Amino acid sequence: MNDALKVGEALPGGFLWGAVKAGIKVSGNPDLAAALVPGVGQATAMFTSNQVVAAPVTVGRRHMAATGGRVGLVLVNAGNANCATGQVGLDACEKTCVAAAETFGCIFDEVFPSSTGIIGVPFPDGKVIAALPGLKSSLGNMPEHAESFARAIMTTDTRMKVSQASFEVDGVEVRIFGAAKGAGMIHPRLGAPVAPHATMLVYLFTDIEAEGAQLRELLPAAVEHSFNSISIDGDTSTNDTVLLLTSGASGVRLNERTRTSFADALAQVCSKLAYAIVDDGEGVTHVVTLHITGARSEYEAKQIAKSIAHSPLCKTAWSSADPNWGRLMAAAGYSGVEFDPAKVTVRIGAEPVYEGGMRSPAFDEARAHAVMKQRDYTISMNFGLGEAECRFVTCDLTEQYVRINADYST
Amino acid sequence: MNDALKVGEALPGGFLWGAVKAGIKVSGNPDLAAALVPGVGQATAMFTSNQVVAAPVTVGRRHMAATGGRVGLVLVNAGNANCATGQVGLDACEKTCVAAAETFGCIFDEVFPSSTGIIGVPFPDGKVIAALPGLKSSLGNMPEHAESFARAIMTTDTRMKVSQASFEVDGVEVRIFGAAKGAGMIHPRLGAPVAPHATMLVYLFTDIEAEGAQLRELLPAAVEHSFNSISIDGDTSTNDTVLLLTSGASGVRLNERTRTSFADALAQVCSKLAYAIVDDGEGVTHVVTLHITGARSEYEAKQIAKSIAHSPLCKTAWSSADPNWGRLMAAAGYSGVEFDPAKVTVRIGAEPVYEGGMRSPAFDEARAHAVMKQRDYTISMNFGLGEAECRFVTCDLTEQYVRINADYST
Known part of the structure; x- marks a missing residue:
């Protein structure tokens, strides 16, 4: 499973990734990551079935519902889960989305926010907002950019978790790149698409062209046999999120002809990430x-x-x-x-x-x-x-x- | 809860307790215990709801069903659970019951067997049978006899768990003495009376005079708020057993007038034992x-x-x-x-x-x-x-x- 630990050249087109240090992690490591889809992408998300959910889960659900699944920017911070922070936490999350929309030139509710880290501590929205210009400057489409995204979302993880797959249709390559974090509080029970929340955060980027309805149909099966089939400690987090986001940049359409290849590639990426999460579980020796x-x-x-x-x-x-x-x-x-x-x-x-x-x-x-x-x-x-x-x-x-x-x- | 750690004088009448070393425990400590009811008692039992049950649970259920809850002898060994031992284990359990009935002068299916200890290792019925005469000689009705019973059933327990309660009816004292073992694999989910199996073993001896139906009505409520309301590790054992056994020796009848006093005393004994089990849980510091x-x-x-x-x-x-x-x-x-x-x-x-x-x-x-x-x-x-x-x-x-x-x- 060592291939899960580096980012290869074959990244999906239509995305820019980046990360900066916003000063949220005590370690001082990069802790604010972004994935920008300049052309705006189509997405579906699955959230934790936990009833106690973090502010970004509530906001993310609202945004997905409002836009029908259009996502222009994924904004993730590590170090603070913005969970059990009440109305103040919701307001803080929305403020960062507003500021990010301005900085990155997208629409407010096309920002998909995620947070992971400690529960119940006031969210440092000021630090996030102050770091946005630097985050924008960090963006790029090379393996090192994708890797910086994957590293910034880590908390107690000891290593980055990434996975890639691709397949060809009439000489055109369709690619998937997945990045995940999670090492404890791992027993995801992800509910219906556009339902709730993640200490396991998974982002699946692909350049196939697809409708929201097609994504909502495909993701649950892939999740059921990967992220919903692992457990480290039996604790289901308040923030678990899996996002599947397509840029459409390959020009290849998801249809009857390409469906099986895409589903297989997606299943492969999900299974590798799920295994990598357990393999890096807290204190795991077997x-x-x-x-x-x-x-x-x-x-x-x-x-x-x-x-x-x-x-x-x-x-x-x-x-x-x-x-x-x-x-x-x-x-x-x-x-x-x-x-x-x-x-x-x-x-x-x-x-x-x-x-x-x-x-x-x-x-x-x-x-x-x-x-x-x-x-x-x-x-x-x-x-x-x-x-x-x-x-x-x-x-x-x-x-x-x-x-x-x-x-x-x- | 220190009162849970010694046996007082006020023991119920109509019982004889004893224990010997049969050579089952690796430690060499006493590991075979008996409680004899010379007049034969009326009992009800609740067993684990685990579907994988030890041989003595299967045999105990059969005996309770066959006799309508009459028990003349409780025979408990520690050091071997006689679980997952197949038909050979069932045969071994029955052989020890037959031998015990002969030695103690009671009827085969009035013997109530229990085992606790390691799972899946052939049951040493020869050792048990060889120790029966010594076990009979050890019997007595003094606190030290009751204590020897409570100590012999221990496995990884660090201390004996006993509890006593009594109440008066027209100048006659009715007494309850409870003895329990259990320190790990503790999350009892006890089913209906005369249902299934225990690493938690609880024996409740009382000298009130009662019908089986009355006991079957009273025990579940006491268990629900005590043994079914504790958890050490969330593991439900294959052998959990709670036995409520009355000798009738006080001459006081369980009826509308005495019911509340008895139920309260029973609840008190059960709650103290349940707390003592958690307090002595493996590695517990809080x-x-x-x-x-x-x-x-x-x-x-x-x-x-x-x-x-x-x-x-x-x-x-x-x-x-x-x-x-x-x-x-x-x-x-x-x-x-x-x-x-x-x-x-x-x-x-x-x-x-x-x-x-x-x-x-x-x-x-x-x-x-x-x-x-x-x-x-x-x-x-x-x-x-x-x-x-x-x-x-x-x-x-x-x-x-x-x-x-x-x-x-x-």
Whole structure:
């Protein structure tokens, strides 16, 4: 997954990216990023289903509704989430959008704002507004510009998360560039398009030409199998946002002929970013893919996967490469999905661990332990109920995770 | 809550308790306990709602159904849960019940078996059977006998958990003695009486005279507000069991006149044991009571409390006494309960932290931090939706918890 860590030349046309230091992050690193679509783009967004949402989520929803999904500028700050800041926070968000519209020469409600960082601290709109001219000067369409965008949106992330894909139609290349941030409070449950909010922020830029309705139809499927199929700590943030934004600059239309290629490329970019988010999770030492098969429905498969992915006992066992399949079965058992334990089979990597209601006769603890010592591996569980399945990417729970999130100095 | 840590003189009549070392625990401590009701008692039991259940849960359910709730002997081992052990495990459990019935002179299906300990390891029925004569010799009705029972059922518990209550009817004292074990995998969701399974084991002995139907009516309410209102790690065990067993030895009947006194005494014993379980939770340094008020229903109040109690971000913040109310609001926001964040007020102890959609003007970080430095305190959240409320007892998530549960040496 190292290709997720650099920006290649093949960027979609019709975008300019940039970032500056606005003085919001305590670290002093760049913390204000912009993506400008000079021709104004067509977009769709999915927000967190959390009911407590940040001001930019409320404003972003309003703007998407008002414009029917037209976006001229994406404006993202890191270091302050502008969440639980009341009416004052909403006013501050709108002020920055007004100022950005003036600076960048677009329409107020074509500005799509995002914020990530600490919750409940007054939003420093003055710092954002003061940094806008510098932000405009930083814009460009080269890999280093796209990279500066991806780096500025990071908070506790230890590395940039980007992914690219492209496909050709009649000799013309259509490109997708995705940038994401997120390392904790990760268990996105993104609702309907133009619904709510993100500590996981994902921006998907593409130069295909598409209608809003087409984007609203395609994004949910890509999100369901990527960002909605990962969990670090089971906490669903108040700010999660995924934005899919098209410039149309390739001149290639999204239609029956190009739809599958585009959907595949989009799925690939989303899956890589989702995996990169878990891989960079707070304190993570093992990335575990739960492959649940033989379920009655994908929904039930995911219910089982989530129950295991949120079990502190499963997650701590993974941290020490302990093939404690009893904890997997116990977590599946309280998932709410009905099944017969005697029909379940469990494998860790290729190693059989459980079948026929008990430890597999072929269970070899040393070999199972060896699989689990790898940084990433798959746990496969077949429930013998039907044909549905899911893949869910999660991680271990380590002392380092507790240290990071308990860190408080007064 | 120190009274939960010793056994007083006022024990219910009609019971004999005892314990021996059967060689199941690696520590070599006593690990096989019995409570004998020479006159045979009337009981009701609630088991875990987990679908993966241990053999003794399956057998215990069968026995309760077969006898209509008559119990002559409670037989508990610690060190091996006899769970995920297949038909072999069921056979082993039944063999020990048959042997115990012979040794103690009761009927096979009046033996109520329980097991707690490691999952998935073959059950050492030979060790249990060999220890039965010694177990019989150990029986007695003094505080030290009741205490030996309470100690032998411990696994990762650091201290014994017992509680007692009594009330008088026409000069005759009715007594309740409760003993519990449990320190991890604690988020009991106990189903209907004579339903499923426990790493939390609770035995409630009383000498009131009662019908099975009366017990089945009283126990669920006591459990709902105690054992079903606590969580350590959100993991629901495969073996959770609560047994309420009456000897009838006081001669006082459970009826309209004595019902309230008995229900109150039972509630008191259950609440003390439930609190003691959280207080002794793995790695716990803070016990936090979530007092959710202003909810539409008790069910919704509990949904919010559970969402917070299972949030790793809330729990790690508690471990460092960090008054990070943003995490509380975020966890409430994804609980699935609909509410308006602007109508919520949050207090930590008596300190106001959040109101009107933002940080309270009266918020004093140092004072809130001081409250959270105490071992136990209450977080109160009013949602402004209605009159319903709940109290839910939970704890912080510490590096020590991770160390205990990640401990694996190969």
